[in-house]
Amino acid sequence: MPEQARFCPHCGVPTTPQSPTEERKIATILFADLVGSTELGRSQDPEQTRAMLDRFYEAMRIEVEAAGGTVEKFVGDAVMAAFGTPTAHEDDAERALRAGVAMRRKLHELFGDQLALRIGVNTGEVVVGRAREGSSFVTGDAVNIAARLEQTAAPGEIIVGERTASGAFGAFEFSDAETVDVKGRHRGVVRRRLIREFKEGRARGFGNLPRVFVGREGELDSLLDAYRQTVAVGRPRLLTIVGEAGVGKTALASRLWERLDGESPAPLRLVGRCPSYGGITYAPFAEMLRSTLHLLESDDPATVLERLGGQPILGLTLGLDVAGNLHPLVARERLQEAWVDLLGQLGRERPLLIILEDLHWGEEPLLGLVERIISDLQAPLMVLATARPDLPDRLHARLAESGTWLELDLLTQRDSRRLLQELLAADLPSAVREEVLARAEGNPFFLEELLAALIDGGVLRPEAEGWRAAPLPDAFVIPDSVHAAIASRVDLLDRPEKEALQAAAVIGRVFWTSAVYELLPDVTPDFRMLESRGFIRRRPQSALEGEREYGIKHALTREVAYSSVPKARRAHLHARFAEWLERLGTGRDEHASLLAHHYAEAVDGEAFNLAWSREPQEGERLQDKAATWLRRAAELAIGRYEIDDALALLERVLALTRDDAERAGVWRTIGRACALKHDGEGFWTAMRFAIDATDTTTDPQTVAEMYAALALQTALRPAMWKRNPDRELVDGWIERAVALAPANTRARAEAVLARAFWDRLDSEADDDAREGAAIAKELGAVDLRSYAFSARALVALASSAYEEAEEATRRRLALLSEISDPDHRADIYWSAVVVNSALGRLAEARRLARLNDEINSLLTPHHRVHGIAARVRVDELGGRWDVIRDLQRDAESRVAANVDTPCSDNVFCLLVCALACAELGDQSEAARLERAADDLGIEGYIGEHAGPRIRLALSRGELGLVDELVCALKEQKLRGGRSSLSTGAARIDGLVALGRASEVEEEAVESPGARGVRA
């Protein structure tokens, strides 16, 4: 083996030592079992059998290793081999199958028909144990399945698992997939039979989609320039395109190839590739020689020599033994001269272009040949090489000496979009499109493979016109092809850098060098190496003061590196990083979510058992840390109105909390968060859990606080339930809160204010509102004061005390300067809208509704619906149908975004829009909107919804329906329910149309005041 070789030239295994720790990998496992040996054993001497088995083992080992695999073990007369461990290649599935075919062939050569092999091959996730003398210890379900598949094979057959087959399609032909029963697998296992091997490797890109090319205009121009200059000068030149795997080096080179058709004279174009493993040193030149001399791989040496004519030494390129007694160095010299001659002859007639692919896999002598050609040839030749940044340093230096570089970067965002569009020849649903673009990050190979995985997985289905997408699965699995492309590059790294990349992956997409040192006390990685290989990028600024910050270039690289770290080790690394960060920032809030994430990952379900079962105290300590930081992060998220994020964090806290009182506290926070996003059910459930977890006898104060919160939020936000909660239920909460809360406490104030809002027509409501206001003032609680004014205004409105209502509203608006909570500020404007509408000041109501919407628009989807609902409500009162029609699109899209949290305003908005359409004569659109409102399945808000419904029925002349709605309103009123202003008005119109005007008059006497009720 050459001294500096990074790989064994025969098997492609790196010569540098690999990580000694455990790793998770995707590997391909091969089982081969000898059939017929027992019979043979019976008929011959045991010593002979023994010698025969030794020959068998040795022969199989050679075949496995030649394909880049490792023999795991020999059991009886079976062999187990693994591909992808200890070192991953991009084509491990293919390598395993080629090894299988070669093993079968070899066995036949050695033993004829006496013996046969049954082979099973399967790919999957495994854990690789500590390497032992070049071997490794592989465990995982994939191994068991490979063994089971082998048992289903007939003698001489190679049976392949589905994941292996899909990794090797194009390189092999397989039978159709079939499911077979195997022991311990009730659903059976899918298998295919290997039919035959194709000689050429498989091409990239996928079969059913068009081949397209986007962008790269600048690069193409400069390649074309370089070519023309070469021709003008009449001398050779070397240009290397360098870029990460899949970025498009080959595609760019082929594009140039096609472009040169247009040159006159068109050049002679040759292409040669360096294979990823083994093979002959001069493989790319062998390929070119065969194509120029029209030789076939199957031609025998005599034919080849005849074609080589006067230059038999060129046969060395093809691996022929033509050097005779020449000293190897002399033979090499001659070979180089012969190539210079040959190209000289070819270049006499027209210019030459050689595309030399994948030079990072090239060997030293190959480069020597290229250098010789560049220096000695007297003809216009452009050698266009492609290489990944993994190019060994020494090759790097030599290439730089004899040629120039073109660094190929990722595709721009615009070009990636175009690529996606052109590949599918149609638009994708935007969620899928954005996800694919985000994950591919400008790497066209990743993009194509991610897309192919979605198509294979049935997420994307072709239709007559474009594509239909099922919802994206939660875990967007990395395709094996992409995983392999990345994993193989990671495995090329030396141990310190590889471990550093893995540790960085645990830290995140962005990491800091000191943190990596902290995580890996025994390792000294070279970050510049990781940078020059294109794995990471230095970031100009750092989020942590004084710390050098890097980013992992691709999110997919991070995922692959992360997934290679065993879960137990991940947990330890997460914990170590969190502690480092906590020390560094002495626990500052700005790190809260990062700390929460890392502590939580350190003790996450499965990881907890794997990592801490032997150190339970440490495990519990970390759990407490995780809970503390998750809660803090959740509080901060609530403060930013990132309610769903907050809820996800709190959910994790619950799983970690061992103490009841603490758990009750978490549930209270969950309840508050649910109320903020108007999720009534979630709020109620959370509060019930909180109350259940609290002992009323020992802690009545806390229980009172919880009932008070439950009651007040429900009274303030009655719109958050899919079905209005029963009055009795809410009455019960209020009673409990009032009974348990000591005088002059916040809980007491909340309880009485809740009662005031809830029983707005109650004669005592005003007393409640005043008591609430007094306590709030005493406690200096400006939020409660504001709610108290709101209660007083609405109570006053209900009893037609307009001046009082106006005064309370004015004073509430004056508190705006002291209240920063946006949800509360929006509520202040909202109640002012209600009061001004009731007073008939529609222009002012409209202005306030806009201010209300401005705030709501920045909050949750639910708030956004409230924002637009308040606006259409005012315009409905004013009969401004054109204006509502203009708002319709916006209203519909806000409702669509809010279907997950029930809201009576969802229905209300659609109904009012329907009404506007009907009023403007578009009955079919009105009907569509009304159906959409019905489809939301929200019941029990008759006081709010009957208004537009009555008017819609009137517009269609459906008096029966009008009658039903009027009756329903009457019943609701008997139960103590209330109606909105517009419903009240619509009801009167309905009664008139029904010829029951007398009831209208009674109505007028009974209830002179207009009532504003929030939906």
Ligand SMILES: Nc1ncnc2c1ncn2[C@@H]1O[C@H](COP(=O)(O)OP(=O)(O)OP(=O)(O)O)[C@@H](O)[C@H]1O
């Ligand atoms: N500019 C482009 N427009 C459209 N498709 C592209 C473009 N560049 C690359 N592709 C596609 O992306 C895939 C990967 O490209 P290519 O094989 O050229 O990458 P590479 O850089 O040569 O990778 P490797 O280092 O693995 O050889 C191919 O299927 C190719 O067709």
Ligand SMILES: [Mg+2]
């Ligand atoms: Mg390529």
